[in-house]
Amino acid sequence: MPRHPVSYVAVDVAAFTIADDELVVLVVERGVGPFRGALALPGGFVxxxxTLEEAARRELREETGVDEPVLEQLRSYGAPARDPRARTVSVAHLAVLSEPVSPVAGTDAASAAWRAVADVRRAGLAFDHEEILDDAVERLASKLEYTAVATAFLAEEFTLAELRSVYEVVWGxxxxxxxxxxxxxxxxxxVEPTGELRAAGRGRPASLFRPVKSGTAALDSPLVRSSW
Amino acid sequence: MPRHPVSYVAVDVAAFTIADDELVVLVVERGVGPFRGALALPGGFVxxxxTLEEAARRELREETGVDEPVLEQLRSYGAPARDPRARTVSVAHLAVLSEPVSPVAGTDAASAAWRAVADVRRAGLAFDHEEILDDAVERLASKLEYTAVATAFLAEEFTLAELRSVYEVVWGxxxxxxxxxxxxxxxxxxVEPTGELRAAGRGRPASLFRPVKSGTAALDSPLVRSSW
DNA sequence: TAAATAGTGTCTCTAAGACACTATCAT
DNA sequence: ATGATAGTGTCTTAGAGACACTATTTA
Known part of the structure; x- marks a missing residue:
């Protein structure tokens, strides 16, 4: 296709999980310029x-080793100067993991780590990744309402207290x-009960549940964040 | 950035309005290959x-002359072979116009026209534009619930019967x-009443309203598509 | 007048939220 | 027994939907 401008196309991933009752996001410390030394969302070129989704899964696998995370496209970011090196359009993705798997340092990253979202906002992010993070958190909170995504934060079997805690952490x-x-x-x-109970020290043991709808499947009756 | 693959980045626009109580979408007939002669959504290279949104607005302006449509990003499509010519990622957009402005044939298009969505689905679309159209219609139906976007289909002043008709047409x-x-x-x-009435032939004249929140601003209390 | 369209009243039903209560465990 | 956590009962309130009714116009 002659005479049409070309561009770099990247994927970035806002990957979330919950650690110590806090929403944490996977960030890398950039090992090369631009923004060398700054925090960024993991990502790379397609x-x-x-496909775009495959690229996002690959990037996340490179950082975490996780193979089948719940992952979906968020939106694309294409301001002309968002990457000072060259015109780069980033297709951002949202991922949810069931535990903060110990991250592996990737090619582009000096180190990768799970950090509380609030901390990351304070520290700042490279490129326009702070905007991506904000959009991702809002999308996540919204998806809790009308999809089964909350179970993606949990192990295969979980109690309703654990499920409720996901909502409380994300919705604050x-x-x-x-x-x-x-x-x-x-x-x-x-979700459906497995029929088994789990005792957690003191208190009545809780019934265990397993997901029926997985990933980002829609719920029949949403669980709405009330106006207040 | 050496050794990284480059790509073409395009925007495609699913532009909707209502004509004769039907949801219509702007399509072009492709004047050049691939898919020469087939219908497609208007679009072009960034x-x-x-920015991505500016590109989408420009493409829409080239086809319709409309300057300030309600327009927002839908999602990106990046299957490796979606364009047989070269790797092309398309950032699709959703637009709403208040009337089917007579389209102007653009550079790439032999002709542009407003066609009923149902007809277009029957006729088929080039590339993966049928998937884009389906996603756009679903997003539109969904945005009617919790944003003020319905008024974008209407003139500056409108009756509640007209507003209701937008919902009925889109939700079917x-x-x-x-x-x-x-x-x-x-x-x-x-919306707020202007205080004026409009007689429409027979029947009690209807109060006129104007938008308070415009575009895709969120509504305080959503108007939910009930399960049935 | 009748027909048509705009707008209101009112009833029912469902679901959310507040919160008191019961159930079952560890110590 | 006490404290802690799981789970149920129940009351209130708000909102959606069905549908009858009133209001205001043209023909």
Missing amino acids: LPDE RPLDAGNFQRKVRASLDW | LPDE RPLDAGNFQRKVRASLDW
């Missing part, structure tokens, strides 16, 4: 034979345990 | 100094006129 406010219990048990899709 | 089902009336009037953001 290879000739990859407490939910009524009783109402949450009733609401979740009433929805026939989403 | 220029070096444009009738809404109760009385409940719609009450719901819309109750929401303080969104």
